[in-house]
Amino acid sequence: MLEAYLEATVLGLGNLVHMDDGAGVHAISLLQMDPRVPHGVVLLDGGTQGLGLLHHISSARRLLVVDAVDVAEPPGTVVRFEGAALRGLPGKASIHQLGFADLMVALELLGESPGEVVVLGVQPESTEWGADLTPAVAAAIPKLVDCVVAELEAWRTQ
Amino acid sequence: MARIVVDPVSRIxxxxxxxxxxEGGKLNDAWSSGTMFRGIEMILKGRDPREAWIWAQRICGVCTMVHAIASVRAVEDALKIDVPENxxxxxxxxxxxxxxxxHVVHFYHLHALDWVDVAAALKADPAKTSSLAQSISNCEKSSTTYFKGVQARVKAVVDSGQLSLFASGYWGHPAYTxxxxxxxMAVAHYLExxxxxxxxxxxxxxxxGKNPHxxxxxxxxxxxxxDPDEPAAVITPERIIFMxxxxxxxxxxxxxxxxxxVxxxxxxxxxWFTRGEGLGNFLAYGDYSLGDQSDPKTFLFPRGIVMGRDISQVFPVDPHKITESVAHSxxxxxxxxxxxxHPAIGETIPKYSGPKAPFDHLDVDAKYSWLKAPRYDGKPMEVGPLARMVVGYASGKKEIKDSIDGVLKALNxxxxxLFSTLGRIAARALESQLMAKQLEGWVNQLDDNLSHGKTAIFNPVRWDPSSWPNSAAGVGWHEAPRGALGHWVEIEGKTIxxxxAVVPTTWNAGxxxxKGQRGAYEAAxxxxxxxxxxxxLEILRTIHSFDPCIACAVHVIDAQGREYTIPRIS
Structure with missing residues (x-):
């Protein structure tokens, strides 16, 4: 198993009591039972914590964020951002004022930015109060999980 | 007369x-509106009360455990469970x-930018900053080289155009003085x-066990x-040292x-020592026992009420007098x-009657907020660090009185x-110091119990639902960072x-x-x-001094309208 060791953190973001907003956290729960996840990978349920997440991801070699991302696509659409595209993801415009983008800037200010960052997102249908995902997003979670596994696999074989 | 609208209030x-x-350069009236519905109560109905805290802690994006504590306390109160000292x-x-x-995050990362101009920091002389820092504090990081380095780091972020954290300040506003x-110095400490x-x-x-949740x-x-004999023992001598x-x-x-x-x-x-005074009515449930953990008289922050800024009198808290009005909700x-x-018979039945978006103004004569209006004995109250410090000061609690008197003397x-925007900020800082002093005492008490073999930490007597009465009701109190928090639970036939939940920000931002009485923000x-x-900027200064938490973070990353193609994965 030694060769399968991978230094990476998968961070699921979202609020479990706001339906599809919790998609990232649901994905983490599935990944925790997924034998395809390489050894060494840290799976983290980040909820909606802002700066409280800093110590988990500071200086991470590779960071994979899984989250609901509103890109005005059909519900359940899975999207991927990396590099320059991440800079376009707003911090201030999101409802959660200290969002993911702010975390990234905070780490930059501390000189502790992750080596590589990829965001895998799923288009939400509803973020109203409720503990369940909508059918469209629930159906997309296995694919989201597969995308996470594929991403980790790509890193492992780099 | 001009109507100012701040929506959304940022950095909260x-x-x-x-x-x-x-009117005439001053605000003569104000309305505070929570623009998101909070429906945790509906999600909890029908669930096992032993797992209520797991859901309750997701009410809030940041202060998760305050709801976990209030929730387990409410259920323990209902089922009459005595919890071990550990x-x-x-x-x-x-x-x-x-x-x-x-409190530290609030002061430096959410509130300081209302007072501190990041753009101006780039123009500072690092050598002068160094002498300033050395004149006010013993902290080691205060050299000219250090401040030069900070300036360079901040400049790099500002130059990159990725302001993010700093983006919501009104840089160059004349009120930054x-x-x-x-x-x-403040920006450097923001980073520290x-x-x-x-x-x-x-x-x-x-x-x-697991952070963040x-x-x-x-x-x-x-x-x-x-118990060291348990294989999964978490609180060990090594971890005591770490803590x-x-x-x-x-x-x-x-x-x-x-x-x-500060x-x-x-x-x-x-x-700002005379602005933002607000209601002048303060409510604290009290919390954080010192010594005997079951005796409210040992609370670090006493329970009580101060009315009309009269610190010569502290009234007892009668939980039956708490109510929530929905006249404007x-x-x-x-x-x-x-x-x-009363929250024990409270209901959460949403009925939106506000304007359809987009709109210019809310109809403030009718309903205008998703927050209810909590009242104590029919009166609006402020909760939070200032309420705790005022109640503690008026109660004659020695640690609090000494701390406040020391600062008042320093400021002459x-x-x-205290009854002001800056008073709230100072109260939060002093409270942080009182709490930080106390933390080691609790670690030492745990250490002492551990070394004397006193390791009980869970009372299983009511774990089995067959030991419960058919119906029960209870309340859980907690002094959360933002103020007085109460959870009320009613259990029937083993389920909720x-x-x-009446949360601090509902008291303050309601x-x-x-009767048309203003809430705490509105009055302030x-x-x-x-x-x-x-x-x-002036509105933000006072509103942020309360540390708003609308307690319902939804945080979908919103990439709509951005100038790039959507990288779909098919």
Whole structure:
């Protein structure tokens, strides 16, 4: 198993009591039972914590964020951002004022930015109060999980 | 007369809208509107009360464990469960650590930018900043080279155009009046605070089992085993040492940075010692036992009420006098009334009647908020650090009185300056210091219990639902960083029949009631001068001084309308 060791953190973001907003956290729960996840990978349920997440991801070699991302696509659409595209993801415009983008800037200010960052997102249908995902997003979670596994696999074989 | 709208209020949790009337350069009225519905109560109905805290802690994006504590306390109260001392100590440590971390983050990362101009910091002289820093604090990081380095790091971020954290300030606004060197020192400490809080919160990883969402709460105690014979023992001598280092570091941070920074900045904004006064009614449920964990008389923060800024008298808290009005809130009660209803029989029936988006103004004569209007004995109250410090001061609690008197002496100011925007900021800093001093005491008590083989941390007597009465009701109190928090639970046939949470920000940010009485934010804005209606920095200063948390973070990353193609994965 030694060769399968991978230094990476998968961070699921979202609020479990706001339906599809919790998609990232649901994905983490599935990944925790997924034998395809390489050894060494840290799976983290980040909820909606802002700066409280800093110590988990500071200086991470590779960071994979899984989250609901509103890109005005059909519900359940899975999207991927990396590099320059991440800079376009707003911090201030999101409802959660200290969002993911702010975390990234905070780490930059501390000189502790992750080596590589990829965001895998799923288009939400509803973020109203409720503990369940909508059918469209629930159906997309296995694919989201597969995308996470594929991403980790790509890193492992780099 | 001009109507100013601030929506959303930035650098807070959740969604808040403020409308205010400006006449003759001053605000003569204001309305506070929570623009998101909070429906946790509906999600909890029908669930096992032993797992209520797991859901309740997701109410809020940031201060998760405060709801976990209030929730387990409510269920323990309903089922009459006595919790072992160790569990109370661990809860105090978790909540106390949260309070210090939360206050530091609030001051430096959510509020400082209302007072500190990042753009001006770039113009400061690092050598002068160094002498300034050395004159106010013993902290080691204060050399010219250090401040030069900070300036360069901040400049790099500003130049990259990725302002993010700093983007919501009104840079260049005439109300920023600090000298450049004070700005640079504060920005440097903003970064130090980022780094410190990141390490400190690891205490939750020890005590919470899993941070950021602690998994170690149990109805009846905690799951953080102390018995060395248990293979999964969490609280061990090594971890006691680790925690002792962290809490000493917390006190050092508060003493070296937080308190000196507040004392350096406050006198440069002394107008704000008379602005933002607000209601003058203060409510604290009290919390954090010292010594005997079951005796409220030992609370670090006493329970009580102060009315009309009269600190010569402290009234007892009668929980039956708490009600919530929905006269101006987008809810209805099943009996058709909008009058105050006690949370034990509270209802959460949403009924939106506001304008359809997009709109210019809310109809503030009708319903205008998703927050209810909590009242005590029919009166609006302020909760939070200032309420705790005022109640503690008026109660004659020695630690609190000494702390406040010390600062008043340093500022050469009378106690009345507490009732202000800066008073709230100072109260939060002093409270952080009191709490940081106390944390080590709790660690030592745990250590002592551990070394004497006193390791009980969970009382299983009511774990089995067959031991429960058919119906039961209880309430859980907690002093969260933002103020008085109560959870009310009603259990019937082993599941939750009704659940209500009255959270600190509902007390402070709630709308008017059926008598038209203003909430705490609304009252605090009256009379505030606003220099530029298009950049109402002054409104943010007072609203942020309460540390708003609209307690319902939804945080979908919103990439709509951005200028790039959507990288779909098919």
């Amino acid at each position: 949790e959740g969604h808040l809208r403020i409308e205010a009337n400006l 569990a109370k100590l661990v809860r105090n440590l978790i909540a106390g650590a949260q309070m210090v971390q939360d 600090l000298p450049p060197e004070v700005n640079l 605070a980022l780094a410190w809080q990141k390490d400190f919160i690891r205490i939750h990883a020890v005590l919470g 602690p998994q170690s709460f149990l109805v009846g105690g905690m799951s953080t085993a102390m 002792r280092d962290l809490v000493r570091g917390a006190l050092k941070f508060v003493n070296d940075y937080y308190i000196p920074d 004392l350096a900045i406050a006198p440069l904004y002394k107008d 987008w809810y209805e009660y099943s009996d058709g009334s909008a009058e105050g209803r 100011a009378p106690p009345t300056v 029949k009704n659940y209500q 709308p008017r009631d059926s 804005l009256l009379g505030t001068p606003v220099a530029d209606p298009n950049r109402p």
